[in-house]
Amino acid sequence: MIIEKIEIGKINVPLITPFKTALRTVESVEDIVIIIKTNTGHSGFGEAPPTAVITGDTHDSIIGAITLIGKQLIGKNIEDFNTLINIVHRTIIKNTSAKAAVEIALYDLFAQSMNRPLYKVLGGGPSQLKTDLTISVDSVEKMVADSLKAIEVGFDQLKIKVGKNITEDIFRIKSIYDAVGPNIKLRLDANQGWSVKESLYAIKKIEEYGIVLDFVEQPVKASDIDGMIKITSEVLSPILADESIFSPKDAIEVITRKAADIVNIKLMKTGGISNALKIINICEIYDIPCMIGCMLEAGISVTAAAHLAAAKSSIITRIDLDGPALCSENPLDGGIIMNGSKIILSNKPGLGITNITGFELIKDIK
Ligand code: MG
DSSP, rough: BBBBEEEEEEEEEEEEEEEOOOSEEEEEEEEEEEEEETTSOOOOEEEOOOOOOTTTOOOHHHHHHHHHHHHHHTOOTTSSSSHHHHHHHSSSSOOOOHHHHHHHHHHHHHHHHHSSSSSTTTTTOOOOEEOOOOOOOOHHHHHHHHHHHHHTEEEOOOOOOOOOOHHHHHHHHHHHHHOOOOSEEEEEEEEEEEHHHHHHHHHHHHHHTTOOEEEEESSTTTHHHHHHHHHHHHHHSOOSSSTTTSSHHHHHHHHTTTSEEEEEEHHHHHTSSSHHHHHHHHHHHHHHHEEESSSOOOSHHHHHHHHHHHTTTTTTTEEEOHHHHSSSSSOOOSOEETTTEEEEEOOOBBBBBBETTHHHHHHHOO
8 A cells, every 4th residue: 555645635614603712713614634545546534723822733834744744655655654653753843733634644544454443453442432512612691501502412521611701710610500400511621711820719619619520621821830730739620631731741741740630632732643642551551531632623533533532442531522513514424423422433444534525625745
């Protein structure tokens, strides 16, 4: 299976409702998609969203990095898989979203070359998962209504975005909890929007109300590891590190300094599956549970994340793969099927994706 051609293009999928966090507001998923084609007629698919405020990656930077890496991959054999992964990471530093897109397509082809679905190549696991759903920051009334709507379609885990105003944030959580009741798991994501003092005040206040949070995600700035340590040590609610952990080295630092109780793995931060596997191994060694998350992604990269989560379900105990559930349409033929909170994996080889509707070619590398 020799790599002959790499197509780089774009997809545009409108969101059902605008996605609002402490950092940004987004109306549609506009992701870079790559298709790696081989001499045997196989296609490997990959995807990368431009999440400038988190990863530093833009459309143009992703295309540039994929082009640089892609040129090194033409003519190489999928059988030399480790060499290909080394090329992805040694050709350019940072640019984790572009690396993730390329890696996902390579893992897709590697599993196809074995005629097995990716999660089985990664060791096997359940073919069905359950994700939470994100509730965007908005007026309290809108957030309560969105939460109730989510429960109606089968979600029992909600990730509430907060982080704009501490008093309002506490009121948001209290109001949603009062509306949905104690049987719905509430996760809270501040997206670095709080200070250390605000975090301690808000979390303790919420705990005083008797609300048991599944976790509080990234309350303070990604680089404020000392702040994360203080919060983790002083509150009962588990603290989850998201933006603080990109690389396996970051995971070692956060875990050994006790700056979080849970680690959020996203392929767009790690630069793909190979580094995600290293972080999973580190977490396993230190007995730290993981969540798998996603950016605003359509379905290709989320399919890859779901296969990884299935194969590592003993350590990835929380799933936050709601990107496709926020999209108004599904551009994929094949891949995961999402039905309410259920994610069903395909048993076709690789990621099981055969076509992307609305793929607009930007350039190809031969
Ligand atoms: Mg987050």
